[in-house]
Amino acid sequence: MSDLAAGMLSPPRAVIFDWDNTLVDSWGCILAAMNATLRAMGQEEWSLxxxxxxxxxxxxxxxxxxxxxxxxxxxxxFYAAFEAIHIEHLAPLPGIEAMLRDLAGQGVLLAVVSNKNGAYLRQEAEHLGWNGLFHRLVGAADADADKPAPAPVGLALAGSGIAPGPDVWFCGDAEVDMHCARNTGCIPVLLRAHGPESGEFDRHPPCCHIDGGASLADLIRALS
Structure with missing residues (x-):
């Protein structure tokens, strides 16, 4: 992350995270369930x-x-295929659990807004022992509309006393996360090992790129 980007940031009161491939590695499970669906529907399978x-x-x-x-x-x-394998495939990304516990210890409110089915999202958080770290875990179909619509962000923060806006960072790995952040006035943070690819975020650019959980926790501590 550039010094310029860091200089423009203020410490967040809340951080909203995407789930899949931001906090946990989900690509293997998603691909297996998707290809089972494509085969059943008579379509060609996808590569990773x-x-x-x-x-x-x-x-x-x-x-x-x-x-x-x-x-x-x-x-x-898809749901039948996914439900059969998603817990056994579940793996936190490196440094993520330590980062979540660090931020919670700093008094930052944490929430999740995911386009994964809400029931599966909460099953996975419970399996990892993370439920107590989050104010709310909001998945697909929990709100009136899904990301990038603003509705799930409002639901994720409901009851916290914190409104969507610049006091809230939205951390994710994909364009839909940056779009959702922009739609709600939150700070869009690209959280993944590799930086933006050419043209990837032209419509909804992140404020900054952070390469992992430890870097995120260190940055928020430094800003506070």
Whole structure:
């Protein structure tokens, strides 16, 4: 992260995180469930690169485009395949748990806004022992609309006394996260090992790139 970007930031009162591939490594599980769905629907399977380029929006927003009138059948296949494997595939990204506990210890309110089904999201957080770290975990279909709409951010902060805005950082790995941050006036933070690729965030640029959990915790401590 540049010194200029760091100089423009203020310490957050709250940090909202994306879940998949921001806090946990989910690509293997997502790809396996997606390819089971594509096979069942008579379509060609995706490569990992295909999945990384095409998976961002929630199922209820993306499946009607992919499968047309049969999208609900595809949904049922996907959820059955995903439910069978998602816990065994679950793996926190390096340094993430320590970062979450560090930020909670600093008094920063933590929440999650994900386009993963809300029930699966909360099962995974419970399995990892992370439920107590978050004010709320909001997944797909929990709010009236999913990311990048503002509704799930409002739900994630409800009851906290903190409103969406510049006191809130939204950390994620994908364009949809930066879009959601911009839609709600939050600070968009790209949190992943590699930086932005050319043209990736032209429409909704992040305020800064942070390469991992330890760097995020260190930055917030330094700003406080």
């Amino acid at each position: 690169e295909d999945a990384k380029g095409r998976v961002a929006r929630s199922l209820r927003d993306s499946f009607p485009e992919l499968f047309g009138e049969r999208w609900q059948q595809a949904r049922d296949v």
